Amino acid sequence: MKFLAAGMLWILGMTQAVAETQDNAQLEIESAKRSVIEIGNEISEIEDRLVSPVSTKASLYVAVSGGRFFKPLTLKVSGAGITPISYVYTQADVQALAFGGVQPLPAIDMAPGNHRVKIVVHGMDERQQERDLVYEGIVRKGETHLKMLLSIVDNAAQRSAVATLRTW
Amino acid sequence: MQKLGLLALAISAAAWASSATAESPEAGSDLVQQLNQAAVAAGVKATPREHALSKRIYLYHYFSGDQFAALTDSRADLSLLDADILGTVPDGLMDLGMQSHAIAMLGDNGIARQPGTAITWFALAQRASENDHWPEAFQLADRALSESGLLTPDQVQEAHYIQVTASAQQNQLDKAHSELDKMTAGTRWQSFARYNLMLAMMRQDVGSDELAEFIKNEISITPDDYNERSLRDRFLVTAGRYEMRQKHYPEAVHYLRNVSKNSSATPDGLLQYGWALSKQWQYDQALQPWRVLQDNYPIVNLSVLESLMATAYVAELMQGGIKSLHVYEYAEKGMLTGLEQIDRLNDDALLLAWIQQWEKRLPETSGNEDDALHPALHNLQDDRTSRALISLFSTAPFITAQQQLQDVVAMQNWVTERKQYLQNLQTEASDNNSRFAEGALLTDINAATERLHELDNSILASVDTLRAEYRQPFRFATDSEKADIAHIESLILEAGTDTEASAREANRAMLLAGLAKWQVHEQEPERRAAAEADLRARQKQAKELNEQINAARTMQDQMASFYANTDSHLSSMAATYTKLEQLEQHLAQLRSEQEMRVVATAREHLDMLKSRLKDYLATTRLSIARLYDTELRRNAKTGGLGDDQ
Structure with a gap:
């Protein structure tokens, strides 16, 4: 979880910085894609570790x-x-x-x-x-x-x- | 150890963000180093074998084109601690339509130094060229070509094409020619490069002979393939327009006459052909291509609209004055029809319905996980609206907006599918917990323990039996053999040696007894080996069963510990499910906004068409007014209309 927290902080920092310089629509969609990757990773972890020992x-x-x-x-x-x-x-x-x-x-x-x-x-x-x-x-x-x-x-x-x- | 992939993105993005605002451009990060430090700090440990396996799993996903799995498969997470693997991540991000993240990673010192990133540089060169950032595109293509062995032959040609075009765009003709010489003749990329170089030569007033020589190979044959034919026609139309501008009308007619009847350049070719003929006072002939144009293409096509105005103009030149009025009026009517069509299309509800119809054509799954983020732009439906808006599809803003919308729809499909999958996982986890609580494993362990106990007893009994056999004079004899020997020995006793006959009987019986004992003795080694082997097999079986029971007990303890946390596991799953729901809501909003962006892009295009059409219409009406005015003045001089009545 330490990793995730650190990652999230960096992501938040990046989002703010980028928002000023890039096309908003593309950024919003890339941000959603990042969420998809993050949740996809979580589901992979769930599949591996939480369903059965x-x-x-x-x-x-x-x-x-x-x-x-x-x-x-x-x-x-x-x-x-x-x-x-x-x-x-x-x-x-x-x-x-x-x-x-x-x-x-x-x-x-x-x-x-x-x-x-x-x-x-x-x-x-x-x-x-x-x-x-x-x-x-x-x-x-x-x-x-x-x-x-x-x-x-x-x-x-x-x-x-x-x-x-x-x-x- | 989890989330290394996300962390890689995050660190690189942070590095990129800081480099964008950094005071010193040299202040880059080293992602590889940071990632490894973070992994050490987080206590990530793995054997070399686990690490190698993780790397090869990543490579499997990467090379099979499933970049989404490469980034999300937890079994491949460890691979991201390797610099060479990390160098491939930007390429995967480009495939997923995450360009700013890819650029962020390539801005990292640790990644930028990595070899093996040619494909990423190439993809970035493509994007830069699409955005008309030519100096940057040249540099990126150069970087990609420095490792050309990693690119396919087609990609190498495209990279050269980008370099030729970049040089041509900057009017560096010598450099462009020099880059063109590096290309393979006969490839489509070389044709594209030659076309762009031709445009640059035209900007520098290339002579007719030099132009003809430059394009002669491109226009010599008419290809059967539609796209190749369109490119060939584009050469002809552009060369024709150029020669017209230079007032070299015979050369222009020569080029434009050869434009094929069915390609993307045909409408423009017909329009320009008519203009070129009219410039040579061949008015009758000029009307012919325009008529073909008006009969075969939608009224909202720009070439058709211009041809309407041109027809009237030429008719006036041919017939002079008021006689051409009906042609102008015909043109005006056609333009009004076009205007009506544009007004009909320029409706948010209609455009939105058309876009939503298009979205429905996106398949829900295509087997490739990458499609969850960035599916290939899907074909549009063939209907009246699509045909009327055909010119919209070649505009970059519309294609970009539509691709973004398609990405959002694909993500929505992914979220819907994952929600169902996660629910299934929750059910499976609960069922597993219930089954464990029923104690089936414990029952199995107890039954196995009972079996082991019985086996141990049988082994002990066998050991006792063996020991008893070892004490026997004739070991490992069967019961029947023992009975036979006892019977023969009793016969010997019964026979006695009183008479010669009885003594003979006794000797025979003794001989038989000797034979029987010899047979028992003869088979002893084999029987002994079999009995000992049977004992060893059962001992081995008991040992294995014991190990199995111990493993099962350990597993029982681990399962007990695992299932004690079922509530926590289910709550983690519920948290992820909530994230999916939140993302679903966000995507619904994003989709709605993106649909409006696509509609706005389409409306901008229609507004442009409308504005152009209004200009043509105004010009046409002014001509009509001028004709009436001239006729009125002429009639006034000759006594007015009354003379004719």
């Missing part, structure tokens, strides 16, 4: 290393006791992954213990043939926020890609 959560991220031999089109996550997740990739998403971005998927509520998870990434290989990369295995949920990173890594020797899952 962090300890019941698990997060899945997706990264692509290389991206030459496999381009994702869709992703499906399933498993016992897990709300299924589906995602359809846009070209911009694929490009963002190729540039080194890590895609955050919606948080998963998970009870402690072992969970069998199946992740199927449907996509295109180097020759534009459709294929599936499948990860299936057991993840262990403890009392802390479980984080899982699905990496789709090029295997140049076999001219293909593999999906691996790392947890922490």
Whole structure:
């Protein structure tokens, strides 16, 4: 809250200074946009921290290393006791992954213990043939926020890609 | 650790505000440094892995074009402590239509030194050129081109275009030509640049031959694409007007004759073509393009209005005196019709209804969060009012005002959707709390503890069994094997050795007993391994179950602590909901004000049209009066009208 308060003070100071020099309509609209960003950030925090305890959560991220031999089109996550997740990739998403971005998927509520998870990434290989990369295995949920990173890594020797899952 | 994004905006804005009023222009801040100091002061801690993850999440949002998520996703917050990431924020702000914030951030010393900001400089160069701030636009484009590898080929061409135009606007023709030489031939940006350079050459009285040579490639073919054709026609119309002004009428006719029949420059081309022909005393031919113009375009089009006046003027030149009166009267009638149309349109209620109809065409969601703040300007509906106001759509004040209105409408849609979402989150939080209060987790823990207890007992029993087996002479024999051996041994005893036959029976039985014992002994290692493995598996299972129970107990404690604060959580959500409601009210007011601004912009345009039309009408009526006056004087000299009666 200290951050927020400091930020608000600066924002107020800025608004007063700018109002004298800029077009009022544009400033009013930018001010409303700032409010939208601020509230959007608050809702993101609420979603993350206030709906259910962090300890019941698990997060899945997706990264692509290389991206030459496999381009994702869709992703499906399933498993016992897990709300299924589906995602359809846009070209911009694929490009963002190729540039080194890590895609955050919606948080998963998970009870402690072992969970069998199946992740199927449907996509295109180097020759534009459709294929599936499948990860299936057991993840262990403890009392802390479980984080899982699905990496789709090029295997140049076999001219293909593999999906691996790392947890922490 | 939250709100780093907002803090980044705030600090940069403060830095910008202070630099705007600072006594020394050197007194810039260093946002990166300040942000890191603030983070340390706030106790922000993260492992290198968390930090790297946060940075890559930001990059994912940034590169996928979702700048709104990049700024609001709390998982990406930590990334803003990195100077290279912070350098990309102004670009995101530009995408969100927050130009003054982007400029504020770029005014920060810490950001300005950062490499990798070419796209932001480029976007700012675009804005500066749109606002006719040419010297500034040149400098900004130069800054963007210093890292041209970060721009797309099209953006590189546009940056060069801005530089050519900026030089041309400042009448620095040599510099403009030199910048033009850096451009790729055949691109649309090169054509735009050549057009602006042509205007600058005209300002310096370029000769006909040089002009013809300069534009020959641009006008040599008629493209199929409407926009390309419009640009080509614009070259022809502008060159034609220039040659007319220079009194080079054959050259003007040559250019204007080649204007296509369907492009944005066609009305102006037809009007000017008629004028060019009339300047060569080809009055009959001059009337033809004006007739086409009047038949095919709305009366409120400026070219049509001017052509009405021009038609009458040329008719007078052709027919002389009173015979052209009916043409003037026709022109007057047309202008009055135009005036009526403008008066009909110049009505706040009608314009407001038209604008609101346009707003409804904005889709509620397009899948991209950026659209919540700055959606692309939407197409207008095709109706009578839109067609009558077509010339309004190319005016910068109207486009800006309409874009701002669309931004406000998009924000209203976002607020409506988020209110519903927040209500869902509140319900989910309450439901979670109720479920926890029912104690399902505790019941599960107790059941698991019971299972663990049973497992522990079975393990102890197995240990006892193993120990007992180890003491046996023939270990791990099955009950059936034990029974068989006991039975054979009883047969041996029963048989005895009294007779030769019984001794033989006894020996056979002893042989069988030996075989059975040997078999038991043979299978002992395998059975022993299986029994020990079974024990180890159950011990492992018990250990895992124990860990699981401990984790569940820890979770139960954490959940108890979490749900003890449910009221506080719900109250935080309610506070955010109230903020949404306040923003909703503010946006409703802003929308209403912005609608009136758009209406005012449209009315200004209509007033301009009306004023121009009144000038044409006054000129036409004066001509009519002059014709009557001349005729009256002529009749008076010859005996008046009575001579004809």
